[in-house]
Amino acid sequence: MNSDKDNNITKNESASSPHPKDEKWKEILSKTLKVVLPLGVSAGMIIWMSHKLNFHQIWNIISHDCNYGWLFLVMIITMFSYSIRGIRWGYQLRAAGIPRMSVAAESVSIFSAYAINLIVPYLGEAWRCVFVARREKAKLSTVIGTDIADRGSDFVMICLLLGLALIVANPALTHFFDQYAVGRDIEHILHQWELWVGIIVAIGIFIALDLHFKDKKFFQGINTSVSRMWEGFKVIFTMKGRWTYVILTIAIWVCYFLKIYLCFFAFPFTRELLSHPGYAWGLLPGLVAFVFGSFSMGIPSNGGLGPWNIAVMYALMLYGMSHTDAAAFSIVAWGTQTFMTILLGIYSVFYIAVTKKDKKRQ
Numbered sequence: 048m049n050s051d052k053d054n055n056i057t058k059n060e061s062a063s064s065p066h067p068k069d070e071k072w073k074e075i076l077s078k079t080l081k082v083v084l085p086l087g088v089s090a091g092m093i094i095w096m097s098h099k100l101n102f103h104q105i106w107n108i109i110s111h112d113c114n115y116g117w118l119f120l121v122m123i124i125t126m127f128s129y130s131i132r133g134i135r136w137g138y139q140l141r142a143a144g145i146p147r148m149s150v151a152a153e154s155v156s157i158f159s160a161y162a163i164n165l166i167v168p169y170l171g172e173a174w175r176c177v178f179v180a181r182r183e184k185a186k187l188s189t190v191i192g193t194d195i196a197d198r199g200s201d202f203v204m205i206c207l208l209l210g211l212a213l214i215v216a217n218p219a220l221t222h223f224f225d226q227y228a229v230g231r232d233i234e235h236i237l238h239q240w241e242l243w244v245g246i247i248v249a250i251g252i253f254i255a256l257d258l259h260f261k262d263k264k265f266f267q268g269i270n271t272s273v274s275r276m277w278e279g280f281k282v283i284f285t286m287k288g289r290w291t292y293v294i295l296t297i298a299i300w301v302c303y304f305l306k307i308y309l310c311f312f313a314f315p316f317t318r319e320l321l322s323h324p325g326y327a328w329g330l331l332p333g334l335v336a337f338v339f340g341s342f343s344m345g346i347p348s349n350g351g352l353g354p355w356n357i358a359v360m361y362a363l364m365l366y367g368m369s370h371t372d373a374a375a376f377s378i379v380a381w382g383t384q385t386f387m388t389i390l391l392g393i394y395s396v397f398y399i400a401v402t403k404k405d406k407k408r409q
Contacts, residue, residue, distance in 0.1 A: 104375075105371055105374055105378065108371070108372065108375040109375055109378070109379055112314060112315055113313055113379060114312065115313070117309055117310065117312045117313040118310070118379065120309055121305075121306050121310060121380075121383050121384065121387075122384075122386070122387040124305050124309070125302075125306060125383075125387040126387060126391060127302055128299055129157045129161060129388075129391065130150070130153075130154040130157070131295055131298050131299050131302065132299050133150070133153035133154040133155070133157040133158075134150060134153055134154075134295060135197070135295040135296060135299065136153060136156070136197055137150075138286065138288050138291065138295070139193040139196060139282055139283065139286070139292075140183075140185075140190070142282045142283075142285070142286030142287070143190075143193050143282055144185075144189070145179065145185045146183050146185075148179070148182070148183065151398065152182070152402070155394075155395045155399065156175045156178055156179060157175065158388075158391035158392060158395040159171065159174060159175065159392060159395040159396075160172060160174055161350075161388050161391070162389060162391065162392025163392070164349075164350060165349055165350040165385065165388060165389070165392075168347045168349065168350075169347070172194055175194070176190045176191050176194050178399075188271075193282065195272075200283070200296055204296065204300050205338075205341050205342065208300070208338050208341065209342075211334065212334050212335055212338045215327075215331060215334070216331045216332075216334060219331070219332070219335050219365045219366065220335070220365075257269070257270070303337070303341075304333065304334070304337050306380070306384055307333055307337050307340065307359070307380060308333040308337075310376065310379065310380045311332075313379065314372070314375070314379075316368060316369075316372045317329075317368075317372075317376055320332050320333075320366060323366075326366070332362070332363065332366045336359050336362035336363055338362075339358040339359060339361060339362040340355050340359045340362070343355045343357070343358035343359075350388070351381065352381065352385075355377070355381055356381055359373070359376070359377040359381075360373040360374055360376075360377050361373075363377075
């Protein structure tokens with residue numbers, strides 16, 4: 048009798064539990080989407096660009112009119128921006144109780160993350176958390192919390208930059224919303240009161256469901272993520288060196304801005320923006336291009352390929368630049384930063400391999 052009961056229980060458990068093959072297919076589908084979706088977005092954007100542009104003219108501009116000395120400087124600043132980001136993250140990690148790493152290791156965690164993001168978007172964020180957790184034998188959840196707060200700081204900076212752009216470059220942004228179909232669509236959506244009411248109602252419903260079903264696995268996972276984010280933000284305000292953290296954050300975003308602004312010096316048509324009256328030595332068009340490019344990074348693509356190029360193109364066209372010139376600029380600016388990211392990723396592979404051997408010897 049007992050054996051029959053045990054068999055029945057086993058059958059019921061096997062019937063209720065997910066089949067291993069189903070789980071495997073779900074995992075394969077999830078991984079495939081993570082790779083295929085960004086590739087599809089990038090490919091779709093590139094195809095759209097190819098119908099709008101003359102790539103023969105673009106190649107002539109890149110090969111004959113480009114000053115590569117300025118691009119080399121952009122590559123150096125790209126490396127510094129990643130290193131500063133690694134050092135800033137190190138302050139958060141130490142405040143969370145994780146042992147201090149060398150500046151080289153902190154930098155490599157970011158070099159590798161950005162290189163991996165070129166292949167699979169956002170995978171680099173997961174990789175750098177695992178890298179630090181394994182290297183320092185720390186809790187992965189703690190490291191993830193600091194990473195979420197790290198990205199939260201970026202979101203705050205982007206919002207501040209958008210606010211600044213709305214104040215100092217309002218005519219250009221108004222022109223974008225009036226002139227281009229994309230801008231008109233965005234403005235139309237933002238002025239839909241039904242949308243904002245719907246968002247508020249949806250948030251209210253979600254909070255009510257969370258309070259009622261807080262013991263369910265789905266809501267427990269969400270609450271854990273929110274808790275980690277809050278813990279990470281609390282660390283920023285209570286840790287030692289928080290003003291250093293603020294200074295490093297400003298330094299990171301100044302470097303990011305310079306990566307676009309210095310590219311203005313590399314082309315004759317963008318150098319005109321530097322001397323144009325009312326453009327503040329090209330700082331205003333540089334700020335608008337920078338803000339457009341920063342928001343485009345929220346679209347899943349391989350290192351911003353496609354969305355970033357189109358966003359920067361639209362920004363420069365607001366200041367009278369042709370499709371071809373704006374496309375040449377965006378391709379070169381993106382390609383310069385990406386090339387440096389690949390080189391830093393290769394360096395990271397060798398660094399990690401060498402440091403692993405040294406640890407084994409010790």
